[in-house]
Amino acid sequence: MDKQLLLLGLLRHHDMHGYQLNEFIEHDLATCVQIKKPTAYYVLNKMLDDGWVISEETQEGNRPPRRVYSLTAEGEAAFQRLVRENLGAYHPSQFGGDFGLAFLDAVPGEEARPLLGVRRAALVAHLAALQAVPVHHGSLQLMIEHQTRHLQAELAWLDEVLARLEN
Amino acid sequence: MDKQLLLLGLLRHHDMHGYQLNEFIEHDLATCVQIKKPTAYYVLNKMLDDGWVISEETQEGNRPPRRVYSLTAEGEAAFQRLVRENLGAYHPSQFGGDFGLAFLDAVPGEEARPLLGVRRAALVAHLAALQAVPVHHGSLQLMIEHQTRHLQAELAWLDEVLARLEN
DNA sequence: GGGCGCATGTAATGAGTTACATGATTGA
DNA sequence: TCAATCATGTAACTCATTACATGCGCCC
Structure with a gap:
């Protein structure tokens, strides 16, 4: 579950809502990261359940409401653990081609x-x-x-x- | 399903039984290919169902019986299709690290x-x-x-x- | 009025892994 | 006699994807 690490790391920088996260991944991390929209929403909800993030619902005018996520202390701790785990291991990559x-x-x-x-x-x-x-x-x-x-x-x-x- | 391509390609060379295939992958394709044993057996059975391979049961002494797989004409056709598909596409690889x-x-x-x-x-x-x-x-x-x-x-x-x- | 952008999800499916299950033989 | 090798699988689970579902606002 390295996707969690990515989302935590991004949220640690700026609080964001799901759509915004997906946009950022698509536009700014193009070709590096393959996380589809439903996956991101799923992971966000899971992290919410686990208490790693909290969400605040905001709304601008009549636009669809947004859920803005931010890290909790537990989320930060999880992030710190996951980065170290990831840095310390070699992840062999597979080449389907x-x-x-x-x-x-x-x-x-x-x-x-x-x-x-x-x-x-x-x-x-x-x-x-x-x-x-x-x-x-x-x-x-x-x-x-x-x-x-x-x-x-x-x-x-x-x-x-x-x-x-x-x- | 590029695993199928690999197994077909290997079987096209030598007829093999499942255990033998797994050994070959572990020892001779070490670090290039990650196919776990149950996956290989699963794929073999699926290809058997699909008529891409046939199996012949053999036994040496009292050792456990082996199922030796060999390609059918359909298997060869599938192989030819899959290689071309694979060669013609770029498969972006992901780096979990x-x-x-x-x-x-x-x-x-x-x-x-x-x-x-x-x-x-x-x-x-x-x-x-x-x-x-x-x-x-x-x-x-x-x-x-x-x-x-x-x-x-x-x-x-x-x-x-x-x-x-x-x- | 039609399509795209915004914003969030659910449901069904798939691919692959881990853990489990079985049982004989061979070598230390 | 105890572990490792040979040989095949099943069952349960995880992770992620695709396809589907909804509905308002904005621009041409």
């Missing part, structure tokens, strides 16, 4: 090249989106940089595989 | 350094395990190389973060 590459030689080169070309284009688009993301305060920016590194490594790797296919 | 880094500045440097040291040691161990894996035929080796690249990028990145923490 590997299984295709693993059996690349089952596909004739003339077919494989354009397919990997499509993959490459999507990767480049991802990288562009990542570099378009606004710069963040402090260590939040580390996440963007980290992602950028891996995407660059991925691109270099993919180009090498494509080059090998030319032969 | 990012959320810790994103809030690194919430932890004092004296605490963060040893925690990241533990993370680094686990990463180095992972890399060593990966390099101890036997070399595979053909493109299966690409998966190992790919993983190695990313682990090296990760190590370089982590060392950079640690260096920044020294200041």
